[in-house]
Amino acid sequence: MLRLLREATGLIAFVRTVQTGSFSAAARSLGATPSSISKSISRLERLLGVHLFRRSTRLLAMTQEGEAFYDKIMPLLEQIDSSAETVQSYRAPAGHLRASLPSELGRMILEPIFTEFVPMYPEISLSVGMTDRHVDLLRENYDVAFRVGQVEQAGLMCKTLSHLDMTLVASPSFLRKHGDIESLGQLKNIPFARYVADGKPYPIGFVDGGSILPSGRIDLDSATAIRDAALSGVGAAHLIKRTVQDDLDRGLLVELLPHVKLQTVPFQAVHASGRLPSFRLQLFTDFIATLMRSSARE
CATH class of the missing domain: 3.40.190.10 (Periplasmic binding protein-like II)
Incomplete structure (x- = not known):
């Protein structure tokens, strides 16, 4: 047991490599170099007499022995780490x-x-x-x-x-061009500045369980950019209500279909x-x- 405790650096390097998926990422999180992480794990493997990882130029994966060792050692390291938290208050x-x-x-x-x-x-x-x-x-x-x-x-x-209220908004200039929106059918036919994550547009969800995938005039990956697009009249937008409440109060944006209840997020x-x-x-x-x-x- 004492021999294993003397390899505390290797134990930490092993766990962090599993968590991050690579020697390089583990090194960044620990403020070390990839070579030092690799050497620490190699010393640990020699002490244990097993290979913890299968290494290649493209792959770093745990062996069966590595998975079993991780399942045993990870809870112990967490308990040690959390012991300091008990006195922090x-x-x-x-x-x-x-x-x-x-x-x-x-x-x-x-x-x-x-x-x-x-x-x-x-x-x-x-x-x-x-x-x-x-x-x-x-x-x-x-x-x-x-x-x-x-x-x-x-x-x-x-x-x-918390759960956040959503709203559908558009600028007055957008509505002058496309007309007032009074039904869900109309909503399906107007262009939106859509939020897209991992290449997938975010749907508009309703409290009754239904949803609409808006048609895209422009796709964006940040709520700030979508708000700016809505303010400019490029498209309607589906946004967190509190982030545009000031714009609604000032008349810079208009709420669409306020009687329709949207799903919170x-x-x-x-x-x-x-x-x-x-x-x-x-x-x-x-x-x-x-x-x-x-x-x-x-």
Whole structure:
């Protein structure tokens, strides 16, 4: 047992390589070099007397022995890692957090993060990415990603923080050109600035379970770009209502079919499966959850 504990570096390198899928990605997340990761794992393999990975120029896959070893060692390392978290609540929370926020909704969240969370926890530092792209938490070394919509990627733990109301909008200039929209049939025949993820357009869902796949005038991968397209009159748009409420109040956008109830979408905090959230991450997630709930009541 003591021999294995002396290879703690190899154990960590092995687990992180499994999680990230490559020596290079594991090295980036650990602040090491790919060669040092490979050498650490090789020393561990010699100690165990088995190959943990099948290596080739194009493939890095676990052997049967590697899978069995990972299943045993991963929970133990997590328990060791989480033991520090049990005492963190007795001191001021500190450390670094790397978070990903969706573009347009994130724009609304940033101000209270700056004015409330940062002053409240001066020992916590933040790196914040703003994108609607579904980041790879392990490969890109994110502690948490806040995402709109369902998360279908395996190996992730999700916590729903709120459900967001959606709306259909268009600019006054768009309506002057295409006429007032008074039925779902008309909705199917007008051009949209569509949200597209992984090459697939996002459907418009209704509370009754039905849906419409809008016809595309222009396809975009961020809510900010879709809002801009709607404001310019390029197309109608299906957006989170709170992100365009100010535009609606100012008359820059008009709500289409306000009597039709649209399906809400979940707003979720996502972190890698097998990683217990740190105390600072719990504080940050709880802050965002409280913020979303309070803004929903306004």
